[in-house]
């Protein structure tokens with residue numbers, strides 16, 4: 001059988017309509033690359049999920065349960081995407097959290113997205129989205145299921161050359177891409193937007209910040225505007241499936257070579273912190 005989803009330990013494709021993830025987006029998710037049967041940066045994903053659970057007052061789910069579920073999926077030999085979801089489960093027509101929370105745990109397997117080699121060689125284009133990102137320090141950093149900003153922003157383009165769109169807060173600070181974090185390079189310094197008010201604290205963003213430090217580069221989290229970005233030497237975006245992806249165009253600005261981005265790409269060990277399943 002081609003098992004693509006496991007819900008609470010059982011092969012299933014359907015959720016009860018009373019599940020709070022459907023009603024309120026009341027939960028969290030993780031998107032994880034599984035390459036050569038290894039879950040890349042597994043502990044970092046689990047750590048962010050645990051932090052999210054603490055923030056949303058959701059019960060923590062034991063690592064062994066997640067892994068048992070993932071092992072029930074048909075993974076095969078090709079790279080695949082593994083998605084974990086925890087929701088507050090069924091209960092309550094209103095917003096009030098149920099007293100006895102029985103979380104819903106979902107793991108799913110998806111095909112690997114078809115990124116072209118050219119994207120990594122020649123770089124992708126970025127656009128600036130009109131849809132602003134929601135500011136809420138209580139939700140900033142975690143990967144919660146309320147993703148309507150991203151859905152509206154991602155619907156702003158159809159051009160396949162555009163790899164992602166940048167989302168700004170109401171003050172014009174660039175926060176992140178619809179599916180990625182952003183880095184800017186000026187000389188030997190790296191910058192990435194602060195995420196205390198909005199955005200997802202990406203697993204790869206954290207890896208890149210640590211790697212940059214190890215390689216002797218300064219990496220600062222700052223407020224960045226679009227005009228700052230247009231004056232930078234290099235831009236790149238990060239996420240768990242792309243790793244590090246250079247940017248060749250932002251609006252009318254072209255970026256033609258990426259010496260520091262290339263160095264980070266070569267040094268980021270996508271398998272180093274992986275777990276064999």
Ligand SMILES: Cc1ncc(COP(=O)(O)O)c(C=O)c1O
Pocket residue numbers: 031150176177178179180181199200201202203204205238239240241
């Ligand atoms: C909105 C958003 N920001 C950032 C990221 C990057 O996160 P990660 O590096 O953990 O994949 C993602 C990944 O899907 C995302 O959806």
